Amino acid sequence: MNNKTFLLLITAVTALGGLLFGYDTGVINGAQFYLSKHFDLDSAMKGWVVGSALLGCLVGAIIAGPVSIKFGRKYSLIMSAVLFSISAYGSGLPSIFPESVSLLVFFRIIGGIGIGIASMNAPMYIAEIAPSNIRGKMVTYYQLAIVIGFFVVFLATYFIGNSLTETQNIAFGWKRMFWSELIPSCLFLILLFFVPKSPRWLAIKGKDEEALTILIKIHGSEKANKEINEIKDSLKASNDGVKVNYFSKIVIGIIVIGTTLSVLQQFTGINAVLYYGADIFEKALGFGKEDVLAQQILLAFVNLIFTFVAMFTVDKFGRKPLIYIGAIGMIVGFLLLGITLQQQSVGIISLLGVLIFIASFALSMGPVVWVLLSEMFPNKIRSVAMSIAVAAQWAANYVVSQSFPIVMDSNVNNGVIWNGSLPYFIFIVFIIIIVVLTYKYIPETKGKSLEEIEKYWNKSK
Template identity: 45%
Template sequence: MKQKRNSLYIFSITIVAAIGGLLFGYDTAVISGTEKSIEAYLIEPLGLGSLAHGATISSALIGCIIGGIISGYFASNFGRKYSLIFAAVLFLLSALGSAYPEFLFFTMGEPSISLLLMFNLYRIIGGVGVGLASAIVPMYIGEIAPADIRGRLVSFNQFMIIFGMLVVYFVNWGIANGKPLEWINDIGWRYMFASGVIPALLFGICLFFVPETPRYLAIKNQDDKALNILTKINGSLEAEVILREIKQTVKVNVTSEKLFAYGKLVIVVGIMLSVFQQFVGINVALYYAPRIFESMGAAKDASMLQTIVMGLVNVIFTIVAILTVDKWGRKPLLTIGSIGMAIGMFGVAGMAFLNIIGVSTLIFIIIYTAAFMLSWGPICWVLISEIFPNRIRGQAVAIAVAAQWAANYLISSTYPMMMEYSSGLTYGFYGLMSIFSALFVWKFVPETKGKTLEQMENEWKKNKVDHHEVV
């Protein structure tokens, strides 16, 4: 008798894994409420300028790059599940250390270069956790999910990233609301960082109750365990078919497979998806949101509230992406998003050149972020989780994610200096990158809607043969 798909089981596993996405969003966006306090507490007293400020605010991204690079090794050698547990531990350590960087070695209220470096070290530790989670959570969900709902489930991870950002915007606003600036710059920012302890503990504990992915178990020749999980997810008959397909793609020892065994194009597509997702400038809007709104003339409390409004818009349009990604497909959403982002960023650039500050600028920023959340936000992660063949997925995802965080660091750390030169040209550059991203999708990105991971692998094999590519 055929066993039905266990939707509740699939969704519960996805929710637990996606808490990693929530932490990803929480840890990267917490800086938006603290960056001016960090500047006042650590940067200005030491006589340091915009370069040190930008590097400190973006320091977690160094850890993200490291986490992305090592994610393939961890995922392939320790499994997807235990790699995520390690990421949860790093999140916890970072939340505590960033909140109280003086622990053991320094005195509160006495800024120094050594204390600044210690703060950056704790942020980098959290970044390694983010880098691991950003690579492995979509991989985990992608390897668990049935093909016809994979886009929706992996997109749910992006929803949790944005939800994490929205939660921390509320947390930051709640901590800062009505408090004197002196208290926020001395104590308040510490509470903002420390609040990350709660989701980090929740993530770490819940992970002990979810299974390893069937594809990883099959690669490690634990076929009985893999079949058991596939049966719980897909039903008994379909599970056996899927396991046979998986085993056909992992006959060669995974550790001996060459990265370019399926051609160079699949690796280049993965890297460029990651680079474009950052070069369109999204994390500038997310990391520096309160400062951007303050520069438009909003008071501090009002700028925090406008950031929350932007966060709500992000959540709404990410939900739209979740509901449409398996119906419309990946390429149409990416193309629509690129056009919308270009309109938004060119609009902001135009307002900057005309020196117009007000509601019109806010509207263009909302158009831009809504377009991103409808498309490149979730869909990039969906594609990274599904375009790479089983035997190279760990190392290929690691390269793509490392490239993404490197691009993120470059864009985020150069933003203050670019803005000092010309705000109009800065936003115009992000608009131009949005146009290039649409052209890239049209020319190079394959449609993956409704295809199993194994079917995608066969398409790359065929593509390599068709192009007579020699590796």
């Protein structure tokens, strides 16, 4: 097996963590339409059921840093795969035990912990093994896997839903949707035992020979020797073996910048559209119940196609240009949706606005944020810094998922001024903030090694 094939295989296996991220967070979209009727949930309880997994994601992201430091990226991902499988099976158990929203929420939280651990470790692992000239593309495989997960789960929920009557879907169809996740989660768990440990984690642990062996398999002998020396120099330069001071001005500055970018990814409104797409299509856009799941497939397909666009342009155009292009598109998309809602002229332009927003997010903030988070933090603080940034992202995700249905159903939003458009204009404000943050504080990391990026922060002290 040549170096390139080996790299692609281990990247593909690791990216399955992203597929399960997408699948697990996407399955609630199709399922919640029916389980909400099954349990007769109001807006607040619907937000709790959907958002409960995000609390698990927050916990998972918080513990992911210490777990990753102690056990490594590989075993952290194995742990996440086990949690995915338990969650997928357990979410259907209300049909066996006395029916309870609390039991469903418990297993959703378990799955959320798995997502939180995987969402930090998978892109970080890929960034740590990938050559600098294609690192953006390699990390984008993770985002591609997320949207493939969304697309596959929308297909799964569509076919499960269409194979049953509405009464059957409300009674038990939504449980089958959750159980369908067992297939990818078990596959992920098995394949992880065949991937190597992260060479940078091994170097941090002082296992230089083992790290070099893996780097040779990935990059070849000449480049591997150069890279192991850069890693060792970087670790030596990081306070020369002294314990990292996480409260130093430079470290706090890097973490704050990365965390803010991570949070703003959620405040674009992407997961409000993805989690509550069924409700948006039915209530805001006026589609019939029979069209809801089909519209979700269209949404997921657009997301998938434009993630491919990002994959093949992120190392060519750079990270920052893609964010600027995507921000313009997201604003245009939400303006089309918001204005048509406000003017009560909902129709094809409204749907076009949603699709433009999804396409623009998919080629910018979706993949680029994960690329930047996986590469912008110095070696010695990467695990902890990324854990903080990803935990904050999940906290923001929870805030959006909890507040969106409440804002949508509020009297202010449904009054004569906004006519259901208020959330989308709020999201536009945050997208503008993203442009400002990117311009002023985010470094362009295209084509630079992780150690070269670390030098950028040292120069900016």
